[in-house]
Amino acid sequence: MAVAERDPHTGYLTTGHEWNGITELNTPVPRPIYFFLITTALFALGYWILMPAWPLGVTYTRGLLGIDQRTTVEKALQEAVLDRATWTKRIEAESYEDIRSDARLMKSVRETGRALFGDNCAACHGMNAAGGPGFPSLTATSAIWGNDPDAVAETIRVGINSTHPETRTSQMLAFGRDGVLPPKDIDAVVAYVRSLSAAAGDIPPQAIDAGKTVFSANCASCHGDEGKGNKELGAPDLTDKAWIYGGDAQSIRRSIWGGRQGHMPTWEDRLSPLERKILTLYVLDLGKAGR
Amino acid sequence: MIEQLSRNERQLSLVILLCLAVLGLSMAAVGRDDPLGAHGALVLLAAIGGLFFVISGYYAPEAGPERLHSYYDDPSKVGIVIAMAWALIGLFVGDWVAWQLVNPDLTFDAPWSSFGRIRPVHTTAVIFGFGGNALIATSFYVMQRTSRARMPDQLSPWFVVFGYNLFCLLAVTGYLMGSTQSKEYAEPEWYADIWLVIVWVVYFVLYLRTLSRRSEPHIYVANWYYLAFILVVAVLHIVNNIAVPVSFGHAKSYSIFSGVQDAMTQWWYGHNAVAFFLTSGFLGMMYYYLPKRAGRPIFSYRISIISFWGITFFYMWAGSHHLHYTALPHWVQTLGMTFSVMLLVPSWASAGNALLTLNGAWHKVRDDATLRFMMVAAVFYGLSTFEGSFMAIRSVNSLSHYTDWTVGHVHAGALGWVAMITFGSIYASVPWLWKRPAMHSARLVEAHFWLALAGTIIYVFAMWNSGIIQGLMWRTYNESGTLAYSFVDSLVAMHPYYIARAIGGLLFLIGAVIGCYNIWMTIRTAARSADARAPGEPAPLYARKPALEPAE
Numbered sequence: 001m002a003v004a005e006r007d008p009h010t011g012y013l014t015t016g017h018e019w020n021g022i023t024e025l026n027t028p029v030p031r032p033i034y035f036f037l038i039t040t041a042l043f044a045l046g047y048w049i050l051m052p053a054w055p056l057g058v059t060y061t062r063g064l065l066g067i068d069q070r071t072t073v074e075k076a077l078q079e080a081v082l083d084r085a086t087w088t089k090r091i092e093a094e095s096y097e098d099i100r101s102d103a104r105l106m107k108s109v110r111e112t113g114r115a116l117f118g119d120n121c122a123a124c125h126g127m128n129a130a131g132g133p134g135f136p137s138l139t140a141t142s143a144i145w146g147n148d149p150d151a152v153a154e155t156i157r158v159g160i161n162s163t164h165p166e167t168r169t170s171q172m173l174a175f176g177r178d179g180v181l182p183p184k185d186i187d188a189v190v191a192y193v194r195s196l197s198a199a200a201g202d203i204p205p206q207a208i209d210a211g212k213t214v215f216s217a218n219c220a221s222c223h224g225d226e227g228k229g230n231k232e233l234g235a236p237d238l239t240d241k242a243w244i245y246g247g248d249a250q251s252i253r254r255s256i257w258g259g260r261q262g263h264m265p266t267w268e269d270r271l272s273p274l275e276r277k278i279l280t281l282y283v284l285d286l287g288k289a290g291r
Numbered sequence: 292m293i294e295q296l297s298r299n300e301r302q303l304s305l306v307i308l309l310c311l312a313v314l315g316l317s318m319a320a321v322g323r324d325d326p327l328g329a330h331g332a333l334v335l336l337a338a339i340g341g342l343f344f345v346i347s348g349y350y351a352p353e354a355g356p357e358r359l360h361s362y363y364d365d366p367s368k369v370g371i372v373i374a375m376a377w378a379l380i381g382l383f384v385g386d387w388v389a390w391q392l393v394n395p396d397l398t399f400d401a402p403w404s405s406f407g408r409i410r411p412v413h414t415t416a417v418i419f420g421f422g423g424n425a426l427i428a429t430s431f432y433v434m435q436r437t438s439r440a441r442m443p444d445q446l447s448p449w450f451v452v453f454g455y456n457l458f459c460l461l462a463v464t465g466y467l468m469g470s471t472q473s474k475e476y477a478e479p480e481w482y483a484d485i486w487l488v489i490v491w492v493v494y495f496v497l498y499l500r501t502l503s504r505r506s507e508p509h510i511y512v513a514n515w516y517y518l519a520f521i522l523v524v525a526v527l528h529i530v531n532n533i534a535v536p537v538s539f540g541h542a543k544s545y546s547i548f549s550g551v552q553d554a555m556t557q558w559w560y561g562h563n564a565v566a567f568f569l570t571s572g573f574l575g576m577m578y579y580y581l582p583k584r585a586g587r588p589i590f591s592y593r594i595s596i597i598s599f600w601g602i603t604f605f606y607m608w609a610g611s612h613h614l615h616y617t618a619l620p621h622w623v624q625t626l627g628m629t630f631s632v633m634l635l636v637p638s639w640a641s642a643g644n645a646l647l648t649l650n651g652a653w654h655k656v657r658d659d660a661t662l663r664f665m666m667v668a669a670v671f672y673g674l675s676t677f678e679g680s681f682m683a684i685r686s687v688n689s690l691s692h693y694t695d696w697t698v699g700h701v702h703a704g705a706l707g708w709v710a711m712i713t714f715g716s717i718y719a720s721v722p723w724l725w726k727r728p729a730m731h732s733a734r735l736v737e738a739h740f741w742l743a744l745a746g747t748i749i750y751v752f753a754m755w756n757s758g759i760i761q762g763l764m765w766r767t768y769n770e771s772g773t774l775a776y777s778f779v780d781s782l783v784a785m786h787p788y789y790i791a792r793a794i795g796g797l798l799f800l801i802g803a804v805i806g807c808y809n810i811w812m813t814i815r816t817a818a819r820s821a822d823a824r825a826p827g828e829p830a831p832l833y834a835r836k837p838a839l840e841p842a843e
Binding site: 055 | 583633640770774778
């Protein structure tokens with residue numbers, strides 16, 4: 001047993017053991033392996049000396065360079081804030097009008113606002129702010145809660161039907177489901193509402209007339225006598241082409257039947273006043289481009 | 292199958308299955324609507340099925356004592372078939388998950404098919420289902436042959452194989468019901484974990500008992516690697532899964548670790564699962580099947596020993612490199628990084644030892660796709676261990692972490708190294724186990740090889756590209772000093788790479804389907820010829836007859 005044999009191919013001896021036909025050569029460990037073992041060990045040793053490395057009971061070796069990830073990141077964050085302060089200070093201090101007339105400031109608003117909008121708003125309103133079923137377009141001509149900067153900033157701050165104590169509140173009754181209106185009246189008011197924005201060609205005039213009466217009695221208190229909406233109540237303008245839940249007969253009927261209580265979260269706890277101001281400017285800027 | 296068991300073993304298996312049935316029934320009773328109740332029903336059904344199976348063969352005449360002169364290979368055969376079945380499930384679900392990232396609507400609106408549930412089904416099915424069964428099956432084969440000893444009994448290998456697969460079933464069905472510990476690669480809940488501990492201890496004891504019966508004076512290096520795999524996985528599994536169940540009637544449990552200690556324990560486990568499950572065990576496979584298939588001696592006994600201890604020692608420290616730039620103290624990150632860098636040397640020494648073993652047999656690598664599977668596996672082992680050490684460096688990690696680069700790295704190891712060495716070993720074992728001169732079709736092995744290689748390369752390149760782009764987009768600042776891209780921007784940029792990745796995965800899956808067909812046809816022809824052969828021809832045990840070499 002254990003008789004070493006010479007491998008004809010490599011010229012090395014085997015260890016003399018054999019397992020089900022498998023043998024092993026007794027080849028010495030090649031020098032590069034020792035070299036790299038020592039090199040990597042020296043690298044590790046050097047790194048341990050320079051950086052925080054080994055635990056010592058309740059403390060640890062701090063390293064000669066005195067680097068610690070917590071202080072490093074705090075310093076980097078402070079420097080970044082200082083760097084940005086050249087323009088963020090002006091955003092915080094100046095009025096919306098002044099900022100919007102300053103091309104360089106607006107360049108920073110557009111650069112920063114795009115990522116802010118993408119990370120916080122785009123999930124509902126879409127990357128291009130065009131909205132989608134249930135979520136309004138932010139580039140539309142008439143904003144539901146108003147187009148002036150203060151109104152937009154307030155909507156972002158408190159949200160709509162949100163958990164914020166000062167939230168904007170907007171509730172449309174479920175006229176059909178709760179039995180406020182009989183189905184016949186709903187059909188009529190659907191026809192009337194469509195006639196406000198669409199070409200009236202295929203809508204029978206007598207249905208429009210019947211619907212107008214129902215509308216005056218039930219809908220005008222929020223949407224106005226002419227259906228132009230009410231920004232105080234968040235009641236949308238029904239005479240324009242912009243629809244949150246769709247402008248075809250079926251969609252309008254569904255809105256009247258089941259009511260609408262759209263939701264937008266409050267961003268006061270999540271975004272800083274600076275970030276909200278940038279977003280306000282960004283959204284208004286998008287709307288301007290859309291119009 | 293049953294006729295190989297002695298009378299005592301048949302009785303004992305009935306007792307075990309009865310206990311399991313009672314356990315399943317009580318789990319179903321106390322668990323009710325909880326996932327625990329559904330799992331109780333599953334355990335009960337499995338136990339009843341097992342009982343019927345044992346009873347159906349209970350009165351079969353006992354096989355003669357001459358069976359004890361040959362190796363006991365039935366559990367290896369069953370293990371290989373089950374491993375391939377898991378491969379199909381795991382790779383299919385994996386590709387489905389990949390297409391979900393391309394098109395999120397592919398959940399078909401069902402809760403069980405959401406990304407968060409079927410992704411762990413994929414990882415568990417491929418790592419534990421495919422990889423674990425292949426490791427168990429090949430370890431039984433290798434430990435008997437390199438020890439020149441039969442396993443000490445006929446029951447414990449079956450307990451290990453079926454018990455382990457019961458664990459895998461509990462795991463994947465649990466995820467589909469939304470039951471998870473939320474620890475990567477350790478998702479199964481407490482009762483499944485306890486069951487795995489029992490199975491694993493039997494496995495460990497079985498391995499030691501076989502080794503202690505060995506007729507060889509020395510323990511072959513493959514057994515060292517297999518043993519490290521079994522022992523360390525037991526330690527990792529037990530420590531990381533210490534948890535307190537909400538009650539014995541609920542599947543939900545809470546880890547006893549919290550905060551950063553929990554994270555550190557999890558990644559100490561997670562990285563050593565890569566080390567001892569996906570590396571050490573498969574190195575054991577490589578150290579047997581590669582020299583055997585190549586017909587060459589291992590290049591250097593000394594390298595295999597220095598690598599074994601290097602890998603075992605260094606890996607244990609490396610887990611904290613998964614937590615760079617987190618709340619984990621800086622000094623722990625330093626240790627994780629430096630040990631990861633040193634780890635490269637023994638890893639490359641192992642890969643080099645495998646490739647140098649092929650010197651003198653490269654013509655076989657050219658002609659034999661089975662050996663080529665093993666050769667490419669060693670190359671990918673070298674590639675992914677280099678990448679791993681590189682990504683463990685803090686400054687590199689700041690770019691790579693949380694990106695698809697990590698996913699690409701894992702799959703270079705999982706597809707390129709683990710799956711390739713397994714397919715090579717299975718293609719080598721199947722003709723040996725079923726006593727055939729060769730696989731049913733060498734051309735289909737060839738087709739599988741090229742599909743697997745193409746799939747892996749497409750996958751890995753797609754993820755390298757997407758990962759680095761992702762990492763750069765997340766850290767790019769504009770002139771105003773704020774982030775240039777939103778997260779959604781990076782998702783849009785990923786889309787083409789996600790399509791490429793899913794196609795790469797599909798090629799890999801098609802290769803595995805071809806492999807299953809080829810293995811199935813080999814087994815079927817073996818069954819036919821066995822019928823024609825005189826019964827009870829024992830495999831020579833003590834004769835120094837060269838092992839069956841496949842026809843070339």
